[in-house]
Amino acid sequence: MASHGIRDRVAIVGMGCTRFGEHWDKGTDDLLIDAATEATDSAGVDISAIDAFWLGSMGSGESGLAVSRPLKLDYKPVSRNENYCATGSDAFRNACYAVASGAYDTAMAIGVEKLKDSGYSGLVNIPPAHDGTDPALTGPSMFSLLAPAYARRNGLNDDQMKDVLTRIAWKNHANGARNPRAQFRKEVPMDTIRNSRRVSGQLGIHDCSGVSDGSAAAIIVRAEDAHRYTDTPLYVKALSFVAGPAAGPTDPTFDYTSLEEVVRCAQDAYGQAGITDPRRELAMAEVHDCFTPTELVLMEDLGFSPRGEAWKEVLAGAFDRDGDLPVNPDGGLKSFGHPIGASGLRMLFECWLQLRGEAPPERALDTIADGRRRALTHNLGGQPGACVCFISIVGTELG
Template sequence: MPISNQVAVVGTGVTRFGELYDRSYLSLLHEAATAAADDAGVEVGALEAAWLGTAEPQLGALVGDSAAAVTEALGFAPRPVTRVANFCATGMEAVRAAALAVAAGEYEVVLAVGAEKMRDLAPRESLVAKAVEQSHPVIAKGRTAPGQFALVASRYLHTYGYGRDVLAAVAVKNHQHATNNPKAHYRTPLTVEQVLSAPMAAEPLGLLDCTPTTDGAAAVVLASRRWAERNARQWVLIQGIGVGSYAGYYPALFRRDNDFLGFAATRAAAASAYRQAGITDPRAQLDLVECHDCFTITEIVNTEDLGLFASGTGGAELLAGTTTLGGELPVNVSGGLQSCGHPVGATGVRMVAEVTDQILGRAGSRQVRGARRGLAHNLGGPGAVAAVTVLGAA
């Protein structure tokens, strides 16, 4: 595979995630990008091109509607800049586009940055309003993100005989992990009782089964392996990166082949990334996973779709401690979307940065001991698209 082990992550930068009313979109983008460049040991002026992931520019007065935001924030002119958007897989799509350009030999060292400003609007003016006012006039009415994923949760619990306590276990685990992440939106531990007694959002998903609305930015500097070997202080290799799709935003819930027990897009993206990375047994060959947990049920079914656990056993493995820091295969040691929050364009880049820092042994108190290979995964829309990146030690 032409991309496998030929593109390196040589620098990472992540802002604090949270309700950042005092920060602008451009200031967050600037902070993440310059931090990644500093980590790579290069000047921003040495970066040859940039890709920007922003999914919802209408939430921030259209700042981020074009990658010219990178030019403005960093003084990047006249170098090429490109904005990408792919639902919640937007951030990882930016990394993928940048990596492919390096693998193709077009550039030696580039920037991938994701940023989103989601908290400057009241809830009734944000994504909730967009879904009501701008989407399909018939099939979208009453349709919300919690409602869509609640269908998966109901189906999974019914089919495999779990109770709501298995959903609560995801929130408890990830909030506990986040106590070790100073950049997470929420760093307060939760109990199962708190999760189960929280107000209901869309049965069986309560408020604490849902990811918060968050501001933030994340960036990585990518380089050719040749450049990294000559210039980088430390680096991690992209061993595989894949994207899969299933259906459009509306049809995904109406397809006859949708069993509501997982996401075909994730399975396709994983198959592509695993093929490139030479992975045949992901549970045995991965040391940690950052996977999309926009709702608690999503982490459980994603661990199964990623081939970590057999269908229906993801909940049992979670309850057994397999995915907890210190367990056999830690999942979302950053705190995941549940605790870090989900500034859509930034999330996938943050995940790649987290896995990179883990492999380099610089994740502090959340460090996975002996981490040499990890996976980052995004799911977009109601299972419409997914992205998977496998990273390994040089």
């Protein structure tokens, strides 16, 4: 992959994130204002000091006016991004590139979605015309196909596979229960998860991420300027974005046990960041657990587990908050919620809190106390075999 990256050329100096959930008392404008205000306050700047803005929203705003109007911007450039569930991450990526290029000194990436008022669940767009080969399946149905495929490849029976999926949901609910900004803040017993009403295939209600309202924002500056704003910036080590050829649904060799877009994206991101052993070098990872089998497959595609071993490591607690590599310590999409345009920036917000030592004691990670200083975020959008993928790596130290 011909990606040179912008390692250590830009830094995050301010972030904000609303609580995710059912905000019946707030509109899109309110959520944007809340996230932007927290971000500017944390960076110690006025909104007027931001040179340019990138908005990520799947269906809760059109054009740059969706941001300029509520934030009362004084004739600033505002670009709206949409890239399925990686929308907020792509807004962040573009804002980082703009600053790294020298076009702007400061930029804000901000994502928002107001799904509860829309009456929709999942992607809030009108499907484009296609050639008839796209499967007429819901999101849960498409991703439910990962579970039996993974089980068959690795010799698991239905009960064993359900144990693995249950353990992933249990972990993420346990993490979300400790997070005041999460949509679902209760631990859920494994029996409740295992026996929850089926949605599609082996997936029950507790295997699916929440439908949420929320917003998150990040302020980006040149790395050499970062300490003018904060003593603890996060330096961007890698930004990788991949759009696959969407051949999976019509390819007879595609077996639903690996997402090639994720594999390629991870290779690129690790190359940019100089990471050779992500399991040992990363302090944490926020991954796109839209459904529990997605998180399972991602553990292998991201190189956190050897092929065929992730299910064992999930059951052993390797990715728990106090495990070898904490995955989704804020609760993930599963528990924190998934307002599409904001999710990628929400993942970065958890890295911001954890790496800077601002997470409360009950959520602080041993891996950071032990000296690891880099974190990964991962989004994907679309369906198995036809998706886009984003990975960022950020860290507290230059070099």
